[in-house]
Amino acid sequence: MTNALSLCSVSKSFGGFKALDSVDFSVAPGEVHALLGENGAGKSTLMNIACGLYAPDEGHVELEGRAVTIAGARDAAAKGIGMVHQHFKLVPAFTVLENILLFNPGRAPAEIAREALALADRMGFEIDLDARVGTLGVSEQQRLEILKVLVAGARIIILDEPTAVLGEDDGRALMALVRGLADSGSAVILVTHKLHEALYHSDRITVMRQGRRIAETLPAEMDPGRLTTLIVGEHIVEEPEPSPHVGGARIRLNQVRLAGDGGRKGLVDVSFEVKDGEIYGIAGVSGNGQNELAEVLMGLGLPTGGSIEIAGHGDVTGAGPAHRRQNGLACIPVDRYRHGLAGSIGVADNFAVNGALAGRYGSWLWFNRRKARAEARAAIETFDVQGVRSLGQKAALLSGGNAQKLVIAREFQGAPQVVLAHSPSRGLDVRAGAAVHERLRAARDRGAAVILISEDLDEILLLSDRIGVLAGGRLVAEFKAPANRSEIGAAMVTHD
Numbered sequence: 425m426t427n428a429l430s431l432c433s434v435s436k437s438f439g440g441f442k443a444l445d446s447v448d449f450s451v452a453p454g455e456v457h458a459l460l461g462e463n464g465a466g467k468s469t470l471m472n473i474a475c476g477l478y479a480p481d482e483g484h485v486e487l488e489g490r491a492v493t494i495a496g497a498r499d500a501a502a503k504g505i506g507m508v509h510q511h512f513k514l515v516p517a518f519t520v521l522e523n524i525l526l527f528n529p530g531r532a533p534a535e536i537a538r539e540a541l542a543l544a545d546r547m548g549f550e551i552d553l554d555a556r557v558g559t560l561g562v563s564e565q566q567r568l569e570i571l572k573v574l575v576a577g578a579r580i581i582i583l584d585e586p587t588a589v590l591g592e593d594d595g596r597a598l599m600a601l602v603r604g605l606a607d608s609g610s611a612v613i614l615v616t617h618k619l620h621e622a623l624y625h626s627d628r629i630t631v632m633r634q635g636r637r638i639a640e641t642l643p644a645e646m647d648p649g650r651l652t653t654l655i656v657g658e659h660i661v662e663e664p665e666p667s668p669h670v671g672g673a674r675i676r677l678n679q680v681r682l683a684g685d686g687g688r689k690g691l692v693d694v695s696f697e698v699k700d701g702e703i704y705g706i707a708g709v710s711g712n713g714q715n716e717l718a719e720v721l722m723g724l725g726l727p728t729g730g731s732i733e734i735a736g737h738g739d740v741t742g743a744g745p746a747h748r749r750q751n752g753l754a755c756i757p758v759d760r761y762r763h764g765l766a767g768s769i770g771v772a773d774n775f776a777v778n779g780a781l782a783g784r785y786g787s788w789l790w791f792n793r794r795k796a797r798a799e800a801r802a803a804i805e806t807f808d809v810q811g812v813r814s815l816g817q818k819a820a821l822l823s824g825g826n827a828q829k830l831v832i833a834r835e836f837q838g839a840p841q842v843v844l845a846h847s848p849s850r851g852l853d854v855r856a857g858a859a860v861h862e863r864l865r866a867a868r869d870r871g872a873a874v875i876l877i878s879e880d881l882d883e884i885l886l887l888s889d890r891i892g893v894l895a896g897g898r899l900v901a902e903f904k905a906p907a908n909r910s911e912i913g914a915a916m917v918t919h920d
């Protein structure tokens with residue numbers, strides 16, 4: 425069968441750095457083709473060429489066997505290529521229908537509405553066209569992103585890490601939707617870091633490493649070990665490791681409340697404590713209060729009741745983010761681009777923020793830029809942040825995974841006593857994910873209290889010494905490691 429899309433010997437450089445080196449990639453109608461590779465391997469760059477955001481330096485693009493030039497995103501849409509980006513491109517204040525219209529200008533709203541409802545129905549989900557996007561949950565927003573490109577007539581659909589923001593159930597539902605798209609004749613490219621998605625939900629797998637295509641293979645010929653080895657060049661297996669020493673309570677939440685509004689659940693009388701030398705995992709289906717809990721802990725949301733205490737620092741309930749940092753709290757936020765990094769400023773300056781707050785580089789009158797830069801350079805090396813070609817390079821130009829490594833490098837400076845990690849390995853490849861886990865264990869082993877909020881139950885089970893389950897904004901159950909996976913799963917869903 426003729427391929428729907430082929431990228432033929434495509435190369436791309438950014439200022440002398442070869443992000444893609446003569447890569448071949450194709451996808452056929454009715455096929456799900458998984459694209460895997462380490463952070464910075466070049467997956468997004470390749471897909472950006474497929475959807476017209478970048479022009480290749482060498483090589484060319486073919487649609488149904490004919491060489492074409494794709495002149496930008498609009499042209500790609502007109503040629504039937506639709507990309508669903510990792511970071512949604514929706515306007516929260518607009519309704520669902522208005523967002524679809526924005527993406528499909530010039531067409532009659534009534535016609536678009538009819539088509540959107542018919543497509544949603546065919547894909548097996550419901551959608552309220554009048555709902556404001558800001559009130560939708562992540563999985564609904566993602567379906568809307570997919571619907572947007574389908575309404576625009578996409579037959580080649582590129583999904584960039586679509587389940588990174590979803591919990592287990594929503595992730596499974598999305599995989600069923602992906603299969604439905606292929607069954608209806610679309611060519612689907614699934615960019616992912618999740619091995620099981622490639623192994624069980626794709627028809628073909630391409631692996632990239634350092635800008636090159638390392639392998640094109642079939643799921644039947646692979647298993648998790650072999651696939652990991654292809655991706656990172658080594659066999660990585662992680663095992664749980666209990667804490668060597670648990671001390672006294674370091675951080676304590678007493679009956680913490682946060683009012684819910686719109687689609688937000690809020691928090692209802694959440695109480696738990698985390699001890700020195702302990703990783704406390706917060707498990708739960710996404711949208712059950714995890715973001716709210718993280719905000720309250722980071723000092724971004726003020727609780728409407730209850731208190732938060734950090735041993736040695738007293739009551740920090742009303743303290744803002746900067747004050748909390750000075751009280752020994754480090755944060756790895758879930759949304760690294762919103763709360764973690766300032767994309768438009770340089771890598772070194774992003775790194776220096778914490779040290780500057782702690783007065784490590786002098787005062788605002790005399791800022792020791794040399795020291796800040798030297799520390800940034802050392803941390804980038806230690807934490808293996810790749811793709812940094814100069815310390816002044818904008819953080820937004822890092823690949824998703826390397827941006828996360830930069831946040832972690834910064835947050836682990838200065839040996840924090842309390843670490844809040846919210847989905848810390850989201851978007852990271854296996855090696856980088858394992859390295860982050862190692863850092864969290866190391867922080868715990870030197871006596872820090874670590875709070876790990878993650879919708880990935882495997883990550884929770886792998887790392888936690890104790891586990892709390894968040895459901896409907898309440899902490900509904902607590903377990904000690906080694907915990908039973910199905911009991912935790914039951915607690916996650918049996919409470920409203």
Ligand SMILES: Nc1ncnc2c1ncn2[C@@H]1O[C@H](COP(=O)(O)OP(=O)(O)OP(=O)(O)O)[C@@H](O)[C@H]1O
Pocket residue numbers: 438443461462463464465466467468469470810811812821822823824825826851
């Ligand atoms: N516009 C750009 N300018 C400079 N460098 C860039 C640009 N876009 C990408 N790069 C670099 O090219 C390399 C490949 O990045 P790319 O985003 O394609 O990786 P990826 O495989 O998608 O990674 P991840 O899984 O972390 O998202 C990285 O080193 C990145 O820093």
